[in-house]
Amino acid sequence: MSNGVQHKILGDKVALYRRPNSSRWHCSASIKGKQYRSSTKEESLKAAKDVAQDWYMELLNKDRFGELSSGKTFREAAKKFEIEYEVITNGRRSPKWVQGHKDRLRLHLLPFLGSKPLKEITSGVGQEYWTCFGLVESI
Known part of the structure:
Protein backbone atom coordinates (compact mmCIF):
# COMPACT_ATOMS: atom_id res chain seq x y z
CA MET A 1 0.00 0.00 0.00
CA SER A 2 2.60 2.60 0.99
CA ASN A 3 6.26 3.14 0.39
CA GLY A 4 6.98 3.54 4.09
CA VAL A 5 6.07 7.20 4.56
CA GLN A 6 2.92 7.36 6.65
CA HIS A 7 1.34 9.99 8.88
CA LYS A 8 -1.50 9.46 11.33
CA ILE A 9 -4.05 12.12 12.18
CA LEU A 10 -7.16 12.43 14.33
CA GLY A 11 -5.79 10.31 17.13
CA ASP A 12 -4.44 7.63 14.77
CA LYS A 13 -7.89 7.09 13.22
CA VAL A 14 -6.78 8.23 9.75
CA ALA A 15 -3.55 7.27 7.99
CA LEU A 16 -2.03 9.38 5.23
CA TYR A 17 0.40 7.71 2.86
CA ARG A 18 1.91 7.95 -0.59
CA ARG A 19 1.74 5.09 -3.02
CA PRO A 20 4.92 4.10 -4.85
CA ASN A 21 5.59 6.30 -7.89
CA SER A 22 2.93 8.83 -6.83
CA SER A 23 3.37 12.38 -5.63
CA ARG A 24 -0.15 12.54 -4.23
CA TRP A 25 -1.25 11.61 -0.74
CA HIS A 26 -3.93 9.00 -0.03
CA CYS A 27 -5.81 8.35 3.17
CA SER A 28 -7.35 5.34 4.87
CA ALA A 29 -9.54 4.76 7.87
CA SER A 30 -11.56 1.99 9.44
CA ILE A 31 -15.18 2.35 10.53
CA LYS A 32 -16.95 -0.55 12.21
CA GLY A 33 -14.26 -2.95 11.01
CA LYS A 34 -14.48 -1.94 7.34
CA GLN A 35 -11.52 -0.27 5.67
CA TYR A 36 -12.07 2.83 3.49
CA ARG A 37 -9.50 4.48 1.22
CA SER A 38 -9.43 7.60 -0.87
CA SER A 39 -7.04 9.84 -2.74
CA THR A 40 -6.67 13.32 -1.31
CA LYS A 41 -5.50 14.47 -4.77
CA GLU A 42 -3.01 16.66 -2.93
CA GLU A 43 0.78 16.76 -3.17
CA SER A 44 1.23 18.90 -0.08
CA LEU A 45 1.04 17.05 3.24
CA LYS A 46 -0.66 20.02 4.93
CA ALA A 47 -3.39 20.19 2.27
CA ALA A 48 -3.73 16.40 2.31
CA LYS A 49 -4.31 16.45 6.07
CA ASP A 50 -7.16 18.94 5.65
CA VAL A 51 -8.76 16.89 2.87
CA ALA A 52 -8.37 13.64 4.82
CA GLN A 53 -9.94 15.17 7.92
CA ASP A 54 -12.97 16.38 5.92
CA TRP A 55 -13.22 12.98 4.19
CA TYR A 56 -13.19 11.13 7.52
CA MET A 57 -15.80 13.42 9.06
CA GLU A 58 -18.01 12.85 6.01
CA LEU A 59 -17.61 9.08 6.43
CA LEU A 60 -18.61 9.35 10.09
CA ASN A 61 -21.71 11.37 9.15
CA LYS A 62 -22.68 8.86 6.48
CA ASP A 63 -22.26 6.06 9.01
CA ARG A 64 -24.38 7.93 11.56
CA PHE A 65 -27.26 8.27 9.08
CA GLY A 66 -26.92 4.78 7.60
CA GLU A 67 -25.69 6.05 4.26
CA LEU A 68 -22.35 4.29 4.19
CA SER A 69 -22.25 2.06 1.14
CA SER A 70 -21.95 -1.65 1.70
CA GLY A 71 -22.56 -4.87 -0.14
CA LYS A 72 -21.49 -6.17 -3.52
CA THR A 73 -20.77 -3.55 -6.14
Whole structure:
Protein backbone atom coordinates (compact mmCIF):
# COMPACT_ATOMS: atom_id res chain seq x y z
CA MET A 1 0.00 0.00 0.00
CA SER A 2 2.60 2.60 0.99
CA ASN A 3 6.26 3.14 0.39
CA GLY A 4 6.98 3.54 4.09
CA VAL A 5 6.07 7.20 4.56
CA GLN A 6 2.92 7.36 6.65
CA HIS A 7 1.34 9.99 8.88
CA LYS A 8 -1.50 9.46 11.33
CA ILE A 9 -4.05 12.12 12.18
CA LEU A 10 -7.16 12.43 14.33
CA GLY A 11 -5.79 10.31 17.13
CA ASP A 12 -4.44 7.63 14.77
CA LYS A 13 -7.89 7.09 13.22
CA VAL A 14 -6.78 8.23 9.75
CA ALA A 15 -3.55 7.27 7.99
CA LEU A 16 -2.03 9.38 5.23
CA TYR A 17 0.40 7.71 2.86
CA ARG A 18 1.91 7.95 -0.59
CA ARG A 19 1.74 5.09 -3.02
CA PRO A 20 4.92 4.10 -4.85
CA ASN A 21 5.59 6.30 -7.89
CA SER A 22 2.93 8.83 -6.83
CA SER A 23 3.37 12.38 -5.63
CA ARG A 24 -0.15 12.54 -4.23
CA TRP A 25 -1.25 11.61 -0.74
CA HIS A 26 -3.93 9.00 -0.03
CA CYS A 27 -5.81 8.35 3.17
CA SER A 28 -7.35 5.34 4.87
CA ALA A 29 -9.54 4.76 7.87
CA SER A 30 -11.56 1.99 9.44
CA ILE A 31 -15.18 2.35 10.53
CA LYS A 32 -16.95 -0.55 12.21
CA GLY A 33 -14.26 -2.95 11.01
CA LYS A 34 -14.48 -1.94 7.34
CA GLN A 35 -11.52 -0.27 5.67
CA TYR A 36 -12.07 2.83 3.49
CA ARG A 37 -9.50 4.48 1.22
CA SER A 38 -9.43 7.60 -0.87
CA SER A 39 -7.04 9.84 -2.74
CA THR A 40 -6.67 13.32 -1.31
CA LYS A 41 -5.50 14.47 -4.77
CA GLU A 42 -3.01 16.66 -2.93
CA GLU A 43 0.78 16.76 -3.17
CA SER A 44 1.23 18.90 -0.08
CA LEU A 45 1.04 17.05 3.24
CA LYS A 46 -0.66 20.02 4.93
CA ALA A 47 -3.39 20.19 2.27
CA ALA A 48 -3.73 16.40 2.31
CA LYS A 49 -4.31 16.45 6.07
CA ASP A 50 -7.16 18.94 5.65
CA VAL A 51 -8.76 16.89 2.87
CA ALA A 52 -8.37 13.64 4.82
CA GLN A 53 -9.94 15.17 7.92
CA ASP A 54 -12.97 16.38 5.92
CA TRP A 55 -13.22 12.98 4.19
CA TYR A 56 -13.19 11.13 7.52
CA MET A 57 -15.80 13.42 9.06
CA GLU A 58 -18.01 12.85 6.01
CA LEU A 59 -17.61 9.08 6.43
CA LEU A 60 -18.61 9.35 10.09
CA ASN A 61 -21.71 11.37 9.15
CA LYS A 62 -22.68 8.86 6.48
CA ASP A 63 -22.26 6.06 9.01
CA ARG A 64 -24.38 7.93 11.56
CA PHE A 65 -27.26 8.27 9.08
CA GLY A 66 -26.92 4.78 7.60
CA GLU A 67 -25.69 6.05 4.26
CA LEU A 68 -22.35 4.29 4.19
CA SER A 69 -22.25 2.06 1.14
CA SER A 70 -21.95 -1.65 1.70
CA GLY A 71 -22.56 -4.87 -0.14
CA LYS A 72 -21.49 -6.17 -3.52
CA THR A 73 -20.77 -3.55 -6.14
CA PHE A 74 -21.91 -3.40 -9.73
CA ARG A 75 -18.28 -4.03 -10.75
CA GLU A 76 -18.23 -7.33 -8.82
CA ALA A 77 -21.54 -8.41 -10.34
CA ALA A 78 -20.40 -7.42 -13.84
CA LYS A 79 -17.25 -9.52 -13.49
CA LYS A 80 -19.34 -12.55 -12.48
CA PHE A 81 -21.81 -11.83 -15.31
CA GLU A 82 -19.02 -11.80 -17.91
CA ILE A 83 -17.85 -15.25 -16.84
CA GLU A 84 -21.32 -16.75 -16.61
CA TYR A 85 -22.63 -15.11 -19.79
CA GLU A 86 -19.81 -16.61 -21.79
CA VAL A 87 -20.57 -20.06 -20.37
CA ILE A 88 -24.37 -19.97 -20.78
CA THR A 89 -24.19 -18.63 -24.33
CA ASN A 90 -21.43 -20.98 -25.44
CA GLY A 91 -22.36 -22.34 -28.84
CA ARG A 92 -25.49 -20.19 -29.13
CA ARG A 93 -23.88 -16.77 -29.50
CA SER A 94 -20.78 -15.87 -31.42
CA PRO A 95 -17.64 -14.78 -29.58
CA LYS A 96 -18.12 -11.37 -31.23
CA TRP A 97 -21.60 -11.06 -29.67
CA VAL A 98 -20.26 -11.93 -26.20
CA GLN A 99 -17.36 -9.50 -26.61
CA GLY A 100 -19.86 -6.78 -27.54
CA HIS A 101 -21.55 -7.20 -24.14
CA LYS A 102 -18.19 -7.08 -22.36
CA ASP A 103 -17.23 -3.93 -24.26
CA ARG A 104 -20.52 -2.19 -23.40
CA LEU A 105 -20.02 -3.03 -19.74
CA ARG A 106 -16.43 -1.78 -19.76
CA LEU A 107 -16.99 1.38 -21.80
CA HIS A 108 -20.42 2.56 -20.70
CA LEU A 109 -21.78 0.97 -17.54
CA LEU A 110 -18.72 0.36 -15.35
CA PRO A 111 -17.49 3.98 -15.41
CA PHE A 112 -20.89 5.16 -14.17
CA LEU A 113 -22.05 2.28 -11.94
CA GLY A 114 -18.86 0.35 -11.12
CA SER A 115 -18.38 1.35 -7.47
CA LYS A 116 -22.08 1.62 -6.65
CA PRO A 117 -23.46 -1.11 -4.37
CA LEU A 118 -26.09 -3.23 -6.14
CA LYS A 119 -28.72 -2.43 -3.53
CA GLU A 120 -28.40 1.27 -4.40
CA ILE A 121 -29.03 0.85 -8.13
CA THR A 122 -32.62 1.88 -8.67
CA SER A 123 -34.72 3.06 -11.58
CA GLY A 124 -33.76 6.60 -10.49
CA VAL A 125 -30.09 5.76 -10.96
CA GLY A 126 -30.94 4.36 -14.39
CA GLN A 127 -32.72 7.61 -15.27
CA GLU A 128 -29.72 9.57 -14.01
CA TYR A 129 -27.44 7.49 -16.26
CA TRP A 130 -29.55 8.17 -19.34
CA THR A 131 -29.93 11.91 -18.67
CA CYS A 132 -26.24 12.25 -17.75
CA PHE A 133 -25.29 11.29 -21.28
CA GLY A 134 -28.06 13.28 -22.93
CA LEU A 135 -29.79 10.12 -24.13
CA VAL A 136 -33.10 11.14 -22.53
CA GLU A 137 -34.31 14.55 -21.47
CA SER A 138 -34.54 15.14 -17.75
CA ILE A 139 -38.06 15.09 -16.36
